[in-house]
Amino acid sequence: MSGIRVRTRKDLRAQRRRRPPRCLGHLTVAPLWPMHGANLGTLLRTCDAVGACMAVPRLPWVPEALARGNTLRNGACVHWVRPMAWLAERQERVLGVELAEEAIRLADLPMAGQPTVIVLGHESTGIPGEALDLLDAVVEIPMIGTGASLNVAVAGSLVLYKLAGFT
Ligand SMILES: C[S@@+](CC[C@H](N)C(=O)[O-])C[C@H]1O[C@@H](n2cnc3c(N)ncnc32)[C@H](O)[C@@H]1O
Known part of the structure; x- marks a missing residue:
């Protein structure tokens, strides 16, 4: 493994555009029933990385939680x-992200060829039934461990990367 040079912050800044790319507008992640502010901050960083937007309800605690979790110079x-x-x-x-029967497996999910909203569920109760009725499709991330589900920000980030075509 010798010879591998980890890119420094200076390298990364020099290689990226002078101005941060704005949201590309084709992907919107929607944690519509959020519970933990830390997960919103994590998702926001993924949005920035892949050029996605976030749709979130203005619950009293959310603006402050997003501001705290947003460690980017120019937020998504x-x-x-x-x-x-x-x-x-x-x-x-x-597109819903949920453990559901008849769901598309993450590995079979192609890069988004059209504007797509990615709906994430509540951290303890998942996507509510009335919202499931509004989904065009559902994607599930296979798991073989003992946990019942992934952290919502991890699940959302995996799907965003797949839809963005970065993995
Ligand atoms: C912690 S899970 C919700 C728990 C679970 N749905 C329940 O009712 O016990 C929070 C959200 O993360 C997403 N999620 C977590 N693991 C997932 C997986 N393996 N596949 C797809 N979505 C997942 C879904 O959006 C889910 O609603």
């Missing part, structure tokens, strides 16, 4: 929404 774009009304109005493809 955030849309403040009313979950069910916003979801019902979507013209984009609406």
Whole structure:
């Protein structure tokens, strides 16, 4: 493994665009029933990395939690929404991320060829039933361990990377 040189922050800055790329507009991750602020901060960093936006409800604690979790110099774009009304109005493809029967396995999920909303569930209760009815498709991340599910920010990040075509 010798000869591997880890890129420094200076290298990374020099290689990236002078101005940060804005949201590319084709991917929107939607943690519509958030519970833990730390997960929103983690998701926001993934959004920045892949050029996605985030749609999140303006619950009293969310703006502050996002500001605290956002360690980026220029944050990713955030849309403040009313979950069910916003979801019902979507013209984009609406993809749920959930452990569900008949779901698409993550490995079979192609890069997004159209604008896509990625709906994430509540950290303890998942995607509510009335929202499941508004999904065009569901993607599941296979697991072989003893845990019942992944952390919501990990699940969302894996799906965002796949849809962005970066993995
Ligand atoms: C901690 S899980 C929710 C728990 C679980 N649905 C339940 O009701 O016990 C939170 C969210 O993370 C996402 N998630 C976690 N693990 C997943 C997996 N293996 N495949 C797809 N989505 C997953 C889903 O959006 C889920 O609603």
